[in-house]
Amino acid sequence: MKGVRHYPGFLAMAVACLVILYAPLIVVTIYSFNGSTSITSWGGFSWRWYADVFTGPEAPRFKAAAWNSITIAVIAATSATAIAVAASLAMIRGGRFKGKSATFALINLPLMVPEIVIAVATLIFFSAIGLTTGYLTILIAHITFCIPFAYLPIAARLQGIEDAYEQAARDLYATRWQAFRLILMPLMMPGIISGFLLAFIISLDDFIITNFVKGAGMETLPTAIFGSVKQGIKPNIMAISTMMLAVSILFVTLSYYVNRIGQRTRS
Amino acid sequence: MSTAIDIRSVVKRYGTATALHGVSLSIADNEFFTLLGPSGCGKTTLLRCIAGFEDVTEGEIALFGQNIAGLDPNHRPVNTVFQQYALFPHMTVLDNVAFGLKMKGVPLSDRTARAGKMLEMVHLSAFADRLPAQLSGGQQQRVALARALAPEPKVLLLDEPLSALDLKLRQAMRVELKTLQEQTGITFIFVTHDQEEALTMSDRIAVMSQGRVQQIGTARDIYEAPVNRFVADFIGETNLIEVTVDRIEGETARVTLPGGHAITCPAAATTPGKHHLSIRPERLSLATTGDLTATVERVVYLGTDLQLLTRLPTGEEFHIRLQNSARTEIPAPGTTVALHLEEGAARLLAD
């Protein structure tokens, strides 16, 4: 007799779930190594489309887009993480204060408002204040919507750290700043890294908002890929996709290990 | 002897709730002073007010004559041993112990030497380079002690430091703590809900309940001469029975026990009428004629002792402890026994 945890067919469903999630990614990865120019027939294993991404006719465009994407993601994730660390100290360690629940709602607002609405509102705002859309407007928008993504793991981590550590430090003659820098920040680090990585990926991932506020001639990787895909899926796009896939998997693995280490130091 | 800590009418309120209702007490230099009480009695709040983790709402706290209210914890020459130790998990044992010295600006070589000496004192020199997570509970507790003592505080605060240890270790640590206090000559303020801990280590004990100090005194004072029902009931096992005070003559009161027999006992500050009498179960003996009679309901064998669960004619439960020896005659359940009260066994309570 099988236990109450077992339901027939649930294993099949779980496997189906993974197949559905991974089949498209695996297929694209395989086809990115297709030696043929046609996307329908298999022409043997080849790196040619990876070479094409870096040296082909579209290479300068992709390089510029990748540069924009990465620099924006780094700056946006760093800023959002710094803002989120300060906010989490106030929200978790600040006790009760007036406007706390309103602040909580504010932090989570970017998660609740649909992306397309944020995109429209941001475009209207920049146009109203007369700021030309471009790198700066993308950056501002990214910092804004990255805040809750950075905040969530940082606040969760901080919540798990007893305030006795800081009190012990203060008791042992540390100033507020020393107690933060020497004790609390190292303990929060796994949360801070997770928050940064999450914000980084979310920024790198964004298409809709970026597409609204990027202005003419400015591209990030997603908008560049979207532009190419409009004319049909080409093999070089599959090569770029596969590389981005690898970066994502690298990041999630990294964040997973950071969390594991974090859990170990806590107990 | 000079006064280390002087607490004057301290009130602590959280919103509308009051945790401390005007607590006043003073603790002498070199004293091992214990705050004893059940959870929620305000003992930890008082400790945190002394450490500077909480601001007092009213009143003041003076440390060697200087009012320290409003000083941040890092400006108070007072260190704390935390309940769960709060050892910094990302620092080695040595770095933990040296932390306070580092914050005070002691140069690296000096502080390493001092921290090393502290570790020697708690017998943990071999563990200097380990992380706290690699130590046992008892070892962590000793690191916490060494860390709090390293900066040579004027007063050491200990917040239930033994509660996370198992019984054997707890008993060993009691002795070690007391020795450490005598060696260093530092004033210890120890918070606990465990009366045995309090009785064995303290020079003086303050029993607290509901945000108020109920009684301050030596272990003996508190056990033998509780001032009220709370203290009598909280410290040790006791029988509380209702009696009538007939009259008071100076220091002694004439009291009628249930069953009609009259005795005299110290008066405390009471008036004639109904009052409670505390009688410790081990201060009684079986006799042929006695001060009280009771019906035995059950005999519980406790090894060194025998416990008799009896009932007085008034219907009140009454416990008796007899030492277990070959000569002890064990009364059978159902029999009526006469009880003799030892000299000073009965204590009249103020409320």
Place this chain on the structure above:
Amino acid sequence: MAGITPTPQGNGSGYRGIVGPLLIPTWAVIGIFLVLPVLLMAVYSFLTKEFRGGVVWDFTLAAYDQFFLNRGLFGDEPPVIEWTYITIFSRSIWQAAVATLICLIVGFPTAWFIATRPPQTRAIWLFLVTIPYWVNLLIRTVSLKFLIRENGPLNESLMSIGLITDPLPLVNTNLAVQLGLFYSYLPFMVLPIYAAVERYNFALSEAAADLYASRWVTLREIVLPVVKPGIIAGCILVFVPSLGAFLAPDLLGGAKTFMIGSLIDEQFRGSQGNWPFGAAAAMILMTLVLIVLTIYARAQARGEAK
């Protein structure tokens, strides 16, 4: 228990006095770059459109009028209800609902299965389900399109094993859009249900079995009511982004599967655009989402009060 336990945070951590300075960056950034823009968007939805994109500062209800009412080609006929945009919104709600349902049907058994694995295997399964969430949505959608297109690998392999003789026309259908939404947001369904099942006390199932309930009756009568908060959270997390989705309908759908996201997007593209109308459509979408979230928050609060 008499007396009061001190609040866990005293002034020992020392952040009480500087809550304001710590929160200024958050208030400033989200306030100026999100709250203010949304308010401005509300104002724009009442302005007059300018032909080359942008607005003229004349207040009018024209955008909402255009959305809901049809006054004929020259605007002089008696108004009747305009169905074009209401249809697009209804279709979006329908598509999002179907995608949510598919996610639930696949996601619940998956979440249950993962939560009932031994800890080691569980971590691996969770890891596998989370990875796609971290992968660029655009890339995932493009990959799906590549897989299911007319002469793509899916149709090729189905034909080669003889299951079908002609390629299935999947792309540009409602089904493709639903599949795209399902594929985009499936992890959002699995994770909250997993969290709920992990907390589920399996002794309840054992008690039900002991009292003669079959496996499936136990699922319906005991498990589902207990893990309902997780299921509702999962449904919200899939439904809300699906409603305003842009990529899946745009890349996988066609004219017949036009959804809110594309409608709004169009209003801000070049000279064809109509900013006040786009702002109005965005306002209506946001209102819809806020209604869903409010109902959810109410239900959540009621559940906690119980």
